[in-house]
Amino acid sequence: MKHKIFALGVTLICILGLTACGETVQKNTVAGSRYDAETFSMDTLSSIASTIEDGWFESWYLDGVTPDNFEDRMFDDITSMFDEETYDIIKAGYRNWFDAVDELGYGDKGSLAGDISVKSTEFYVNKEGRLFVDSIVEGSGPNAHTAILEYSLDRNMNPTLISVNVNHSLGEKLKSAGLNTLLGMGMAFTVLIIIAIVISLFPLIGKIGEKKPETDKEITQKSMENVTAQIADKEEELSDDSELVAVIAAAIAAYEGSGLADGYVVRSIRKRPNGNWKKA
DSSP states (O other): OHHHHHHHHHHHHHHHHHHHHSOOOOBSOOTTSSSOTTTSOHHHHHHHHHIIIIIIIIHHHHTTOOTTTHHHHHHHHHHTTSOHHHHHHHHHHHHHHHHHHHHHOOSOGGGHHHHSEEEEEEEEEOTTSOEEEEEEEEOOSTTOOEEEEEEEEOTTSOEEEEEEEEOOOHHHHHHHHHHHHHHHHHHHHHHHHHHHHHHHHHHHHHHHTSOOOOOHHHHHHHHHHHHHHHHHHTGGGTTTOHHHHHHHHHHHHHHHTOOOOTTOOOOOEEEOTTSOEEEO
């Protein structure tokens, strides 16, 4: 029993030792990283967050800049200070902020600058050695939300990432997830119903090009027409052509439905005044 307790104790000590040896990320300091501690201080990074949110995004919004006209309005100004890669980063960040501004909440455009502001900031250097800053942006109003303005900087203070993500409550997240689920299922079932309808129409589509089968009466009528055509071709030989007489007798039998010509005797054939032929 003592050996089991000793083994359990050693296992727990090893687990705790491994946990303690895990690499931790220190907040609000750049000590030990490639960033200069005096340059990348809390005051500096908080000021940059306010510049991004208040000085850039809010000013552009109040000036009528939208994601659609952003390139026409801001490309020359931004590329005069940064390269085009940084321009794309700033443009993506502004689109995030533009989409989130209504959820942040504000009274009107006249009070926007005071209604939405940066409240707090924290920063850290991740395991890859990149500096990330998270600032809490808060709006005002009964349905106001907070958002995280996240940005990253290189050693030259150029932004390498800017994003704005609204913080939603658990109820809002569940509601959004439920709506997305219903929408996805609805689209899936709609597609399946359309496929089922298309498959059910295949037999009808196949019949469109098919010819309607001929009835016995139509077949017999065609036979009579063929015989009449043969008679017309041999108009001058009708009185002595026994073979043609046999054909006419067979056609008459088929028309009557008996299939046999034993009960019929064709004695003569002559042309009627209206151009048709009759049995005598």
